Amino acid sequence: MDVEAIVSNLPLYLEGLWITVQLVVLALAAGLVLSVPIAIAAASHNPLVYALPKTYIYFFRGTPLLVQMFIIYYGFAQFQAVQESFLWPVLKEAYWCALIAFTLNTAGYTSEILRGAIRQTAFGEIEAAKACGMSAALVYRRIILPSAFRRALPAYGNEVIFMLHGSAVAGVITIVDLFGAARIVNSRHFVPFESFITAGVFYLCLTFMIIWAFKRLEKRWFAYLRPREE
Amino acid sequence: MKKILTAAVTAAALILTGAASAKDWKTIRIGVEGAYPPFSSLTTSGQLVGFDIDIALALCKEIGATCSLVAQDWDGIIPSLLARKYDAIIASMSITEERKKKVAFTKKYYNTPAKFARKKGSGIEISKAGMAGKVVGVQRATTHDNFITEEFGDAVEIKRYGTQDEAYLDAVSGRVDLLLADSVAMDDGFLNTDNGKDWEFVGPGYSEVKYFGEGAGIAIRKQDQDLVDLFNKAIDAIRANGTYQKINAKYFEFDVYGQ
Numbered sequence: 207m208d209v210e211a212i213v214s215n216l217p218l219y220l221e222g223l224w225i226t227v228q229l230v231v232l233a234l235a236a237g238l239v240l241s242v243p244i245a246i247a248a249a250s251h252n253p254l255v256y257a258l259p260k261t262y263i264y265f266f267r268g269t270p271l272l273v274q275m276f277i278i279y280y281g282f283a284q285f286q287a288v289q290e291s292f293l294w295p296v297l298k299e300a301y302w303c304a305l306i307a308f309t310l311n312t313a314g315y316t317s318e319i320l321r322g323a324i325r326q327t328a329f330g331e332i333e334a335a336k337a338c339g340m341s342a343a344l345v346y347r348r349i350i351l352p353s354a355f356r357r358a359l360p361a362y363g364n365e366v367i368f369m370l371h372g373s374a375v376a377g378v379i380t381i382v383d384l385f386g387a388a389r390i391v392n393s394r395h396f397v398p399f400e401s402f403i404t405a406g407v408f409y410l411c412l413t414f415m416i417i418w419a420f421k422r423l424e425k426r427w428f429a430y431l432r433p434r435e436e
Numbered sequence: 437m438k439k440i441l442t443a444a445v446t447a448a449a450l451i452l453t454g455a456a457s458a459k460d461w462k463t464i465r466i467g468v469e470g471a472y473p474p475f476s477s478l479t480t481s482g483q484l485v486g487f488d489i490d491i492a493l494a495l496c497k498e499i500g501a502t503c504s505l506v507a508q509d510w511d512g513i514i515p516s517l518l519a520r521k522y523d524a525i526i527a528s529m530s531i532t533e534e535r536k537k538k539v540a541f542t543k544k545y546y547n548t549p550a551k552f553a554r555k556k557g558s559g560i561e562i563s564k565a566g567m568a569g570k571v572v573g574v575q576r577a578t579t580h581d582n583f584i585t586e587e588f589g590d591a592v593e594i595k596r597y598g599t600q601d602e603a604y605l606d607a608v609s610g611r612v613d614l615l616l617a618d619s620v621a622m623d624d625g626f627l628n629t630d631n632g633k634d635w636e637f638v639g640p641g642y643s644e645v646k647y648f649g650e651g652a653g654i655a656i657r658k659q660d661q662d663l664v665d666l667f668n669k670a671i672d673a674i675r676a677n678g679t680y681q682k683i684n685a686k687y688f689e690f691d692v693y694g695q
Contacts, residue, residue: 283609298611300595380595380606389511390596393577396514396538 211395212404215387222387223408229301229383230373233308234366240313245320246346259317266314272375275307279379304376312369319361323354356427363420367413374409384408461663463502465522466492470507471599473625474687475528478507487692490683491545491674492526495654498670498679510575511598514538517655523663525655528618530579532649539655542667547651547694549641550580551619553607553627555634560613562639564591571595573603573612580616583647604631614638620692651694 212219248259266274282288282297296302327350335345377386388405392398468488469476476486484505496503506522517525517539531541552572554560560570568591574580576596584594595612597603604626606612615622619641626632642648656663674680675693684692 280605280609283606283611289610294610298609300611378598380597390576392515393511394534396518396535398512398515 208395208397208400211391211397212400215391215395218382218387218390219384219404219408222382222384222405223412225301225381225386226370226373226376226383227412229305229308229376229381230370233305233312233373234369236305236309237312237316237369240309241316241320242351244313244317245324248317248321249324263314263318263321266311267318271307271311271372272378274311275304275375275379278307279303300376300379300381304373304379304381308369308373308376311372312365315365315368316362319358319365320354323358323361324350326357327353359420359424359427363416363424366416366420370412370416371409461499461501461523461666463504464496464499464524464663465504465506466496467506467508467513467517467522467525467527468492469510469513469527469599471510471601472528472621473601475621477625487546487683487687488526488528490686491680494674494679494683495526495667495670498673499666509598511577514655517657520657523656523660524667528621528652529655530649531651531653532579532582532647534582535655538658540658540661540664541653541655542664543671544651544653544694545671546692547643548618548620548692549643550583550616550648551622551637551641552639553615553617553622553632553635554613554638555607556636558613560638564588567592567614569593570613571611572614572616573597573606574616575600575603579648580618583642583644584616586647600625607635608632620688624687 244259244262248256248263250256278297279300288294288297296306331349331353332345335349340348373383374385376383377389380386382390384405388401391401391404395401468484470478470484472486472488474486476484476488479485484507489505492503492505506516508516508521510527513525513527513529514535516522525539526545528546529535531544535541552562560566567588571593572584572588573595574584574597576598581594581596584592592614595603595606597606600617600621603612603615603617607615607626608631615626615635617626619637623637627635627637654664654667656667671680680693
């Protein structure tokens with residue numbers, strides 16, 4: 207075991223950790239915001255409304271994240287028109303390409319989770335709300351979305367963990383994230399076991415934190431399901 | 437029970453004899469990269485071609501062994517040698533002190549300087565001031581990576597790629613301002629191709645032994661010293677009998693063996 211190679215490269219790992227956390231948190235936040243309107247549209251019964259969002263969900267769930275990222279990073283850069291457009295300052299940076307790919311990808315999965323949860327809303331609740339005279343928007347805001355978010359929580363916790371693990375593909379397009387840092391350490395010191403196990407431990411710690419946070423959240427949101435304490 | 441035991445003993449004996457015959461070096465597996473033209477690349481039909489490949493085959497012929505070529509990504513090329521996926525690396529690997537800690541090297545089989553390249557008309561000068569804030573693309577964990585990190589690391593932004601080809605790709609799309617690579621590899625693999633027609637060499641050739649070692653050698657597991665000797669003898673032989681010069685002439689107009 208070459209501990210020295212790992213210890214001397216800890217700053218590199220920590221920088222990588224910070225990049226990974228940034229990418230995942232920003233992508234999840236932006237993806238969640240995007241996914242709400244997509245999910246509402248996809249849950250519609252009108253083909254004109256659900257066609258586009260469903261195609262979007264189908265595409266991003268149907269292709270690997272790595273392929274999506276390569277299309278955005280290498281694929282778009284192939285066209286002269288893209289290189290001359292106002293988008294280039296953004297697409298030029300590997301960091302932004304990864305962030306865009308992650309956001310669109312997680313938005314696809316989250317939309318599908320939310321769509322399912324929306325469709326599962328008990329019809330009686332919606333009827334009652336309508337009977338009270340609420341508008342469609344108000345029904346969504348007060349009845350459907352709050353209970354849908356609650357039902358989607360366990361599945362969404364899974365998606366957050368998948369996103370964290372999926373973020374390792376950023377290391378392939380020159381970004382020094384956790385996995386990228388491990389690859390640099392490996393190729394400089396030729397210690398594949400030590401370098402990747404270190405990255406693995408960091409990912410494990412992050413995953414534990416996510417699981418803990420979701421447990422707390424579930425305890426709060428599902429409080430009404432627990433037997434009453436004496 | 438007895439049957440199983442016999443079977444186990446036979447299997448063990450087979451493995452042992454297998455290991456023993458491999459030690460005679462009748463067959464040698466050689467790790468190559470396949471993404472480093474003109475030294476090593478894949479044709480559209482998936483065939484390995486290049487200077488490294490021809491040298492490898494010539495050396496095998498000289499040794500009198502049957503060789504199989506194994507294409508392996510640069511990042512894992514030394515770990516895979518140590519994991520016995522192949523017995524020797526012929527992949528333009530510079531002989532450096534850091535690598536010598538893990539593997540043994542033969543004598544060099546070529547030595548060419550490293551050079552920077554810039555986009556024509558960009559006017560970037562090779563100095564700390566001239567390169568300040570510029571993005572330099574190199575292949576990760578190569579001698580070029582070490583050199584740019586040590587000498588210019590505080591002035592430039594370094595982008596590290598898994599293969600040299602990926603660095604060329606990002607140079608064309610404008611994501612890097614400068615490339616640092618082996619001058620010959622870059623000349624034939626990029627500047628003289630359609631993709632690299634807008635790029636040109638800039639600055640001097642670098643070959644400091646501290647960074648670039650004494651040239652490219654063949655890496656072999658430390659315990660296989662006999663194979664190192666075989667390859668050393670074979671390198672001398674193909675240098676002497678003209679085979680090396682023939683291969684050299686097939687790819688380059690000058691002698692890549694160096695001084």
